[in-house]
Amino acid sequence: MDAKGALKHYALVGLGFALMVAALYMVFxxxxxxxxxxxxxxxxxFHVPLAWIGFLAFFVVFVCSIxxxxxxxxxxxxxxxxxxxxxxxxxxxxxxxxSVWAKAAWGIWWTWDARLTAxxxxxxxxxxxxxxxxxxxxxxxxARLSAVLGIVGFIDVPxxxxxxxxxxxxxxxxxxxxxxxxxxxxxxxxxxxxxFTVLYFVLVAQSTRLKxxxxxxxxxxxIRMD
Amino acid sequence: xxxxxxxxxxxxxxxxxxxxxxxxSVTAILVFALLVLVIFNFAFEPETATMNLVAxxxxxxxxxxxxxxxxxxxxxxxxxxxxxxxxxLCPIDPMLIYWGKLLGSFxxxxxxxxxxxxxxxxxxxxxxxxxxxxxIIVLAxxxxxxxxxxxxxxxxxxRARDIMLPILFLPIVVPVIIAAVEATALVLQSSxxxxxxxxxxxxxxxxxxxxxxxxxxxxYVVEG
Amino acid sequence: MDETESAxxxxxxxxxxxxxxxxxxxxxxxxxxxIGRGEHVIVFGPNGxxxxxxxxxxxxxxxxxxxxxxxxxxxxxxxxxxxRRRISLVSHDTFLYDNLTVYENLRFYGKMHDxxxxxxxxxxxxxxxxxxxxxxxRVGILSHGMQQRVSIARAIIHNPSILFLxxxxxxxxxxxxxxxxxxxxxxxxPERTIVMTTHxxxxxxxxxxxxxxxxxGKIVYQASRDDIDTVNFYEIYQSYTGTGE
Numbered sequence: 001m002d003a004k005g006a007l008k009h010y011a012l013v014g015l016g017f018a019l020m021v022a023a024l025y026m027v028f029x030x031x032x033x034x035x036x037x038x039x040x041x042x043x044x045x046f047h048v049p050l051a052w053i054g055f056l057a058f059f060v061v062f063v064c065s066i067x068x069x070x071x072x073x074x075x076x077x078x079x080x081x082x083x084x085x086x087x088x089x090x091x092x093x094x095x096x097x098x099s100v101w102a103k104a105a106w107g108i109w110w111t112w113d114a115r116l117t118a119x120x121x122x123x124x125x126x127x128x129x130x131x132x133x134x135x136x137x138x139x140x141x142x143a144r145l146s147a148v149l150g151i152v153g154f155i156d157v158p159x160x161x162x163x164x165x166x167x168x169x170x171x172x173x174x175x176x177x178x179x180x181x182x183x184x185x186x187x188x189x190x191x192x193x194x195x196f197t198v199l200y201f202v203l204v205a206q207s208t209r210l211k212x213x214x215x216x217x218x219x220x221x222x223i224r225m226d
Numbered sequence: 227x228x229x230x231x232x233x234x235x236x237x238x239x240x241x242x243x244x245x246x247x248x249x250x251s252v253t254a255i256l257v258f259a260l261l262v263l264v265i266f267n268f269a270f271e272p273e274t275a276t277m278n279l280v281a282x283x284x285x286x287x288x289x290x291x292x293x294x295x296x297x298x299x300x301x302x303x304x305x306x307x308x309x310x311x312x313x314x315l316c317p318i319d320p321m322l323i324y325w326g327k328l329l330g331s332f333x334x335x336x337x338x339x340x341x342x343x344x345x346x347x348x349x350x351x352x353x354x355x356x357x358x359x360x361x362i363i364v365l366a367x368x369x370x371x372x373x374x375x376x377x378x379x380x381x382x383x384x385r386a387r388d389i390m391l392p393i394l395f396l397p398i399v400v401p402v403i404i405a406a407v408e409a410t411a412l413v414l415q416s417s418x419x420x421x422x423x424x425x426x427x428x429x430x431x432x433x434x435x436x437x438x439x440x441x442x443x444x445x446y447v448v449e450g
Numbered sequence: 451m452d453e454t455e456s457a458x459x460x461x462x463x464x465x466x467x468x469x470x471x472x473x474x475x476x477x478x479x480x481x482x483x484x485i486g487r488g489e490h491v492i493v494f495g496p497n498g499x500x501x502x503x504x505x506x507x508x509x510x511x512x513x514x515x516x517x518x519x520x521x522x523x524x525x526x527x528x529x530x531x532x533x534r535r536r537i538s539l540v541s542h543d544t545f546l547y548d549n550l551t552v553y554e555n556l557r558f559y560g561k562m563h564d565x566x567x568x569x570x571x572x573x574x575x576x577x578x579x580x581x582x583x584x585x586x587x588r589v590g591i592l593s594h595g596m597q598q599r600v601s602i603a604r605a606i607i608h609n610p611s612i613l614f615l616x617x618x619x620x621x622x623x624x625x626x627x628x629x630x631x632x633x634x635x636x637x638x639x640p641e642r643t644i645v646m647t648t649h650x651x652x653x654x655x656x657x658x659x660x661x662x663x664x665x666x667g668k669i670v671y672q673a674s675r676d677d678i679d680t681v682n683f684y685e686i687y688q689s690y691t692g693t694g695e
Contacts, residue, residue, distance in 0.1 A: 069446055125398065128390075132394070139472070141383060144446050148446050152398065156400075159435065166408075240554075303547075315509060316534065317563060
């Protein structure tokens with residue numbers, strides 16, 4: 001990495017760190033406690049950004065998959081793989097934070113609520129994507145097959161969302177958010193979303209760089225062996 | 227165009243002929259689907275009230291699992307003896323291979339469903355003549371096989387392909403499963419047509435999306 | 451139309467700076483090769499030298515990582531379907547369906563290639579490989595050598611101008627190999643270009659107009675038959691590949 005790249009990288013990490021500290025301060029000290037659900041509602045400031053970033057991550061996989069198949073540049077495959085990994089981690093956290101909140105608010109860990117169900121289906125789709133990456137050993141084949149999955153998986157998202165939404169209207173469930181959002185809550189939420197978005201970019205950039213380094217090392221080893 | 231159709235049909239006819247010769251897929255999978263129906267009767271209280279509630283789910287679980295088994299075999303035939311290479315060496319667009327294979331997997335799955343469904347209706351003392359159920363089966367099967375044929379080719383390249391196919395396939399077809407189960411429930415309750423329109427629309431949308439996308443990306447799955 | 455077009459190019463196959471990598475493994479590196487019309491080129495090399503990969507790339511089954519390949523003047527990347535009309539491949543796998551008869555297999559591949567007068571052509575190619583009595587037998591019950599002959603019939607049913615043979619004798623017993631060679635002689639028309647990979651040094655040298663030795667993805671030796679010391683070819687092969695395989 002050149003000096004300019006390093007500078008950019010540290011600026012991004014610094015920005016992410018500052019935003020994250022601000023977000024933590026706002027979530028735990030600044031924002032008032034929700035009248036209906038109490039302190040546990042604060043998890044919502046992590047839950048919503050995680051969900052949004054999870055979705056963004058899979059959209060990036062989708063775009064990179066199309067770019068890989070059309071341009072055949074391995075960089076797109078590397079970014080897709082990094083983004084899918086971050087996306088699966090974030091989506092897992094969405095499911096966990098969602099469950100914690102549901103237990104406190106509704107008294108149950110899990111309900112087949114439309115959003116929860118759609119998120120779970122999404123999680124399975126991208127876990128399968130990562131499994132395929134794991135099972136295919138040849139690099140160009142792995143890139144090709146996972147790009148196909150990155151496309152096929154993502155276009156399913158709106159159909160899944162629509163189907164589970166209709167499914168749940170047939171079986172009425174609990175209402176997700178009771179009291180409205182006061183301005184300070186909305187502001188906190190926005191800061192959290194920005195903080196997590198920056199975190200996403202830092203993680204994907206780091207992971208991409210790591211994967212590139214691994215590839216370089218393997219190449220150097222191969223040249224040595226010749 | 228006519229030349230393309232004749233090649234799609236040539237691939238389809240070859241698969242039918244192989245199946246008639248060996249009777250490998252359809253018979254075994256048929257028995258499996260019937261077994262799933264029977265096993266579910268042990269899982270639930272076999273009272274009329276309970277069964278009416280869970281019947282659509284049982285039917286579609288049986289079809290989904292039978293479908294996965296069948297789809298596993300779609301490209302397994304072409305893997306042996308490098309036959310896929312033989313097909314790819316033919317002067318045709320690879321998407322025609324997808325369509326030929328899709329036609330075959332649709333026919334096999336539909337054949338199984340058309341035998342299993344009356345048995346299922348008899349076991350549950352339901353009316354036998356349900357044209358609307360037939361429509362649901364056609365739409366859902368098209369959805370299953372459009373995605374499944376693509377994934378069958380994809381899983382063919384992967385280690386642990388037998389287990390990877392359902393892991394890839396099931397999350398994607400969730401909308402079809404939901405729509406088929408809900409629509410079937412409405413048919414069994416003799417609800418009016420209007421009630422099940424949304425579910426039919428979801429299946430039609432799914433079918434169109436995946437037929438188009440799978441046709442476009444299939445070449446990337448089989449290229450060397 | 452195709453005939454006049456292809457008549458314009460002197461070479462059946464032109465390979466320039468071809469490389470093929472599988473991930474980090476370089477299977478072929480910087481191959482240059484020109485094969486004339488009607489020429490018979492035999493490619494030798496130890497296991498893993500890249501012989502099969504070369505055949506796969508030339509026959510459009512595998513995409514080159516870099517470099518260009520023209521078959522009958524046609525770039526294999528820009529119009530693979532056009533290329534596939536003119537080529538065919540016999541490999542150690544036969545591509546045949548065991549549970550279909552010889553006739554059904556040939557008919558299927560004939561249809562896929564838009565072969566005109568299919569009935570007549572099936573009879574002609576099966577006569578060429580001398581298996582008329584087995585036409586309506588299932589391929590699965592035939593011996594391996596016979597299956598390989600059916601595979602040759604399959605490969606020539608659309609009268610390709612270029613025939614690739616990738617170790618066609620692999621796994622066959624000596625008698626079957628002799629039979630296979632006779633059959634190959636009989637499908638050998640003056641205008642048909644043949645590229646064959648093999649392990650069998652003695653027979654290979656006899657069959658080819660030119661021999662090429664491939665080692666670790668590179669062409670390490672090539673010469674026309676007239677220039678080779680056929681008696682000492684084994685020593686030549688050994689000195690270039692470092693193996694007597």
